Amino acid sequence: MTPAPIAVALDAPDLETAAHWAALVTPHVSTVKVGLELYMRYGPDVIASVRGASGVQVFLDLKLHDIPNTVAGASRAVARLRPAILTVHAAGGPAMIRAAVEAAPNTMIAAVTILTSLTEDDLGRIGLMGPADDAVRRLAALSVESGATALVCSPHEVSAVRAEVGDGITLITPGVRPTGAATQDQARVATPEQALADGADLLVIGRPITDAADPGAAAAAIAASLRRAT
Numbered sequence: 001m002t003p004a005p006i007a008v009a010l011d012a013p014d015l016e017t018a019a020h021w022a023a024l025v026t027p028h029v030s031t032v033k034v035g036l037e038l039y040m041r042y043g044p045d046v047i048a049s050v051r052g053a054s055g056v057q058v059f060l061d062l063k064l065h066d067i068p069n070t071v072a073g074a075s076r077a078v079a080r081l082r083p084a085i086l087t088v089h090a091a092g093g094p095a096m097i098r099a100a101v102e103a104a105p106n107t108m109i110a111a112v113t114i115l116t117s118l119t120e121d122d123l124g125r126i127g128l129m130g131p132a133d134d135a136v137r138r139l140a141a142l143s144v145e146s147g148a149t150a151l152v153c154s155p156h157e158v159s160a161v162r163a164e165v166g167d168g169i170t171l172i173t174p175g176v177r178p179t180g181a182a183t184q185d186q187a188r189v190a191t192p193e194q195a196l197a198d199g200a201d202l203l204v205i206g207r208p209i210t211d212a213a214d215p216g217a218a219a220a221a222i223a224a225s226l227r228r229a230t
């Protein structure tokens with residue numbers, strides 16, 4: 001069976017747990033995601049540990065945000081780990097996004113538009129012109145013009161972003177919760193089925209899978225529900 005278009009966020013406190021989760025979910029999902037928690041603790045070694053024998057696609061979510069020269073250097077440094085996807089913040093601006101794209105030509109650079117944990121009220125407080133839908137579309141267009149081939153947005157904006165950037169761009173949506181699951185610190189959420197129906201290519205799902213008693217079974221259940229829905 002083809003693995004589901006899900007990136008499981010391996011936000012674990014230690015490498016053993018992350019590698020164990022990765023081994024449990026990789027038969028069911030296309031991708032595993034290494035984020036700041038693991039990378040800050042273990043650095044580059046973490047990639048080989050979670051990739052394991054399966055060779056699953058690794059999404060390195062470092063959300064780089066700095067001046068272009070620094071982001072180019074950081075992107076070049078991690079490109080040798082061969083992540084399939086690397087995140088940068090779209091708010092870093094066109095030159096910064098372009099610098100990441102040029103420094104890591106074999107990695108898909110995904111620009112994070114507006115974090116899924118932010119509410120409309122938060123946008124006003126940080127000085128970002130909303131509503132979220134408009135801000136996300138603005139940042140999406142800017143990112144694609146700057147060479148990004150993937151975008152991260154919430155499921156709420158994914159259909160508007162698809163209309164803005166067309167079919168050639170990979171749309172990645174965190175903020176995904178199966179019906180009835182706790183929202184936790186996410187603000188702009190939808191179910192996996194809805195996010196996919198609205199045009200997402202890859203769903204980022206963490207705690208609904210990794211907090212389950214059996215993460216492998218939880219991943220398999222979401223993958224099966226996506227297959228039924230499509």
Ligand SMILES: O=C(O)c1cc(=O)[nH]c(=O)n1[C@@H]1O[C@H](COP(=O)(O)O)[C@@H](O)[C@H]1O
Nearest residue numbers: 009035061114115116152174204205206207
């Ligand atoms: O870039 C991301 O992956 C990301 C962007 C965003 O706007 N919101 C967001 O939640 N994420 C990541 O997606 C994952 C979501 O995890 P859960 O909330 O546990 O499903 C976390 O690893 C976040 O770092």
